[in-house]
Amino acid sequence: MRQRVITAVVALAFFIPIIYFDFFGISVGLLSAALAGVGVYELFRMKGLTVISFEGVLAIIGAIILALPRDPWFTFLPEKTDKFALYYFVVLILLGISVLSKNMYTIDEAAFPVITSLYVGMGFGSFASARAESLVVLFFGLLIVWATDIGAYMVGREYGKRKLWPEISPNKTVEGALGGILSAVVIAIIYLIAFPAITYFGYPSLTLILMTVIFSIIGQFGDLVESAFKRHYGVKDSGIILPGHGGILDRFDSMLFVFPMMHLFGIF
Structure with a gap:
């Protein structure tokens, strides 16, 4: 866990300035x-x-x-x-x-x-x-993915009992998946209060909350797709570039599904 946290902090310190500026x-x-x-x-x-x-x-x-x-x-x-x-x-x-x-x-x-x-x-x-x-659009997608991952992990660890898809990812649970969706919705609501949706996306806030549920589900499905690849090829991680996390695809698998779907839905 310590290695994961260190890697995450270093990665954010590198990526955030590039993304922001x-x-x-x-x-x-x-x-x-x-x-x-x-x-x-x-x-x-x-x-x-x-x-x-x-x-x-x-x-x-x-x-x-x-x-x-x-x-x-x-x-x-x-x-x-x-x-x-x-x-x-x-x-x-x-x-x-x-x-x-x-x-x-x-x-x-x-x-x-x-x-x-x-x-x-x-x-x-x-x-x-x-x-x-815009940065507002980018961070809307990032926060959905991050909130889903954290919520699914925390709720799944504490309350997870029913396996979500054991043939693909044995550690994921139904409770964790629902916790991820709820976490994403809560964060999205806070974000949309800070940045009024109609100004930046052209959608009413309620519609964006419903989209958040969809994007959270899509993000978790993207995670499962990457797990399916790894199970098919018999590898634990996609790579070793991020110590404690695995490869780039291990960290960006959800985003690779969420951002194209945001584009498909016309958010950018």
């Missing part, structure tokens, strides 16, 4: 791209593949394209062309390997780097887009 308007984009690259590496590592390969490099490039905001990184593209067209070009190259390798590399094998880059790239790209919208 967004130095030169590019630091959050660079941070998102770096995290996306590490995320791809961790997924390749879990599968037992080397990221120092043609498909690994393309997966990292694809994830970085999705993670970086269009402005200022892709202003060289024609005005009517978005970065997703550039990402799709990377996908086409991956699919083209089947021809160059004379079908030794198949579409089934190409699916892994494509899904990997899409998963982490869109997740961290949505994180950067939320910051580009």
